[in-house]
Amino acid sequence: MHCRRVRSAIFLFADGQLGGTVEIAFRAHVEACPHCLRELEAAERLLALLRARCRRAPAPAHLRTRVVTLLASVSRQPLEDENG
Ligand SMILES: [Zn+2]
Incomplete structure (x- = not known):
């Protein structure tokens, strides 16, 4: 595997989506x-930051x-009649 291929898959790997x-x-x-x-470590730090900052919040009651x-x-x- 070459650097270019690895870099294209870094976020998949960091997110646990590669396999085999x-x-x-x-x-x-x-x-x-x-x-x-180094690229992988940066990607992992970014994903960790996103996960920490983007936690789910419940929708406001009126919106729900x-x-x-x-x-x-x-x-x-x-x-609706899709053929009509
Ligand atoms: Zn490389």
Whole structure:
């Protein structure tokens, strides 16, 4: 695996989405390539920051009520004839 391929997969790896032989090749490259290791560490720091800053917050009650009401009204409407 070359640096370019590793860099294109860094965020997938950091997010635990690689697997199989691709992940094995990725790990082998990063262990031997200090440049890609630095890129990986930067990607992991960025993901950690995003996870810390982007926690889920509950929707405000009035918004939740509007969405639930809207969804209920849509689900009661008859389906349009797609062939018509
Ligand atoms: Zn590399």
